[in-house]
Amino acid sequence: MNRSILILPANDLGLFTDLYELTMAQAFYQQGMFAPATFSLFARQYPPNRAYLVAAGLDDVLAYLENFHFSPDNLDYLRSTGIFDGNFLEYLKDLRFTGSVRAIPEGRLFFANEPVLEVTAPIIEAQIAETFIINQVNFQSLLTTKAARCVFAAQGRPLADFAARRTHGIDAALKMARCGYIAGFQSTSNVLASQRYGIPPSGTMAHSLISSFVSEIDAFRAYAESFPDRAVLLLDTYDTIQGAYHAAVVAREMKAAGHKLVAVRLDSGDFADLSQRVRRILDEANLGYVKIVASGGLDEYEIERLVQAQAPIDSFGVGTKVGVSADAPWSDMAYKLVAYNGRSVMKLSADKASMPGPKQVMRLLDTNGKFSRDIIAQSDESLPGAEPLLQSVMSNGQPTAPSPTLDEIRNTLANDLQRLDDQHKGLYNPPHYPVGISGQLEQLARQVRSNIEES
Incomplete structure (x- = not known):
């Protein structure tokens, strides 16, 4: 199968979102804020006894974005709540996802704080998609990681x-x-x-x-x-x-x-x-x-x-x-704004800070072809000998290529696990795989933090 079957009726996709996504969207609309925004999806920390995560759920995300819209019934319901302005609801009638997605492919390993997916789109489109994206990638990555531990x-x-x-x-x-x-x-x-x-x-x-x-x-x-x-x-x-x-x-x-x-x-x-x-x-x-x-x-x-x-x-x-991933039934996955209208932004909340700007994850190998370390970098950086993990999977609201088959994804994961040192696969408090931040990204973070503190 080359495309996931929608998990909801197509006419319900618009409403599968948290209310605050829609109230923010109305505020953006009324302020004339339609510029491109980039959101990063990442896990802040590992669930207990984990030292890696498996990327999964991307196929459902792309199917959702490709079919995203508000049906007449959706708009009638929103109107009945008395919360929303009529002009905003008229705007939603023709709203479609027109943006781009870069993501770590399904079956690849990723690690805490690494962006597994980045969405760039007009801010209203990217914001409303948050709930579905976290729901599917968080859940499926959690289950695939649990299952991979059983296989090990x-x-x-x-x-x-x-x-x-x-x-x-x-x-x-x-x-x-x-x-x-x-x-x-x-x-x-x-x-x-x-x-x-x-x-x-x-x-x-x-x-x-x-x-x-x-x-x-x-x-x-x-x-x-x-x-x-x-x-x-x-x-x-x-x-x-x-x-x-x-x-x-x-x-x-x-x-x-x-x-x-x-x-x-x-x-x-x-x-x-x-x-x-x-x-x-x-x-x-x-x-x-x-x-x-x-x-x-x-x-x-x-x-x-x-x-x-x-x-x-x-x-x-x-x-x-x-x-139900009984020993680790949840993970702290977040979808954070990192850029708006060409300006890098970040969150400074205690224990919940985020890194600014669109990013890339660079993976380095040792002389035996095993994973050595990852570097979180700015999206336009390149590191000699490193593999960039985030790939373009959607452009202008359309997938850039057919989805890989399930067997291809399965083989991708088997290959990644073979190249990850066994110490990181242990079931009890395994040591964390080394992940660093590039000098350029650190410099950007200092600059953005300074700008926020001075504003």
Whole structure:
């Protein structure tokens, strides 16, 4: 798929914004302020136990900007609030996004305080877009980073997204599947996400199938009859070990009929101990080809513990804790004005200061091709041997190129993670990757600060 499906009906796009974006827009309108403005999107700090972030959500941002408008129903509602001037609402009727976007591509790594995206447009257009842009990039970057940590912890073992039922809404469930696949998951249980994004579907059975039959082994036989070449049997409805013996019986019956049981699934209990015991049962029955899947309350921390314990688990299904990024459910992502009408601006608030002017992120490599350090620079700077990360992705309100495929984004992330030193991928208080500020940008910041203090 080359373009994201809109997450809202096209006629609702204009209203998905915070009220103050619209009240500011009216103030700009009435003051005749239509000059170009540049806004930078960045994370002020890392969520706990993180030392990198993964860029995601850009495709939805571009789809939103390309289709942005206020429908007649939108304008009727705004008029009904009694807040807005009639001339301003008439102006909104024909408002479209006409600006440009530079962004770090989806799947690339970025770090705290680096602009992941910059919007330049007439100030009203750029201001109203703030809510949607933060909503999508913040959320999807958070989920993709969480999923990437799970992939790192699994050390090559396959992962499946099982999060749909406990994510915070339908859009979140779809985005979790997409983010998980970008991060390296092999599949999703979410059938709509599979169809929409081209992600392989996966799934086993629930305990209700087992308990609807008189006996567990009858349930196993019925499922194996329906799916003789893709059956995965859930063991823990009653007793995991007894379930493993029943699965072994059914697996031998399937083998005699020319089929193979794919796997058994553990969904509760001490996975390290149970996986050892189940593996022995299967091996003693000459069923070494039957794999063990574990699911239920897993995240990167538990996966790492099981891998380090050498639990004979072949793959993991991850859901709730990953789908809501349970240990880090929010990040401090901000969208700040950095230039207006050719004048660089900055915010000086305590603990929330921002750097002025349009910017570029320059990435330097060491002699082994690994990431060495990043430099946040002015947008027109160049550093010998450095890779500029922000690319032009929209001009005059239109995308500059087709979106990369999901597999291309996935490969981009895999390549970046390979070049990031493992110390920065650790799950507990990893050291931060070095990010500096160019001399020219520091000089600009001093100058702008001085101008503000003197005004």
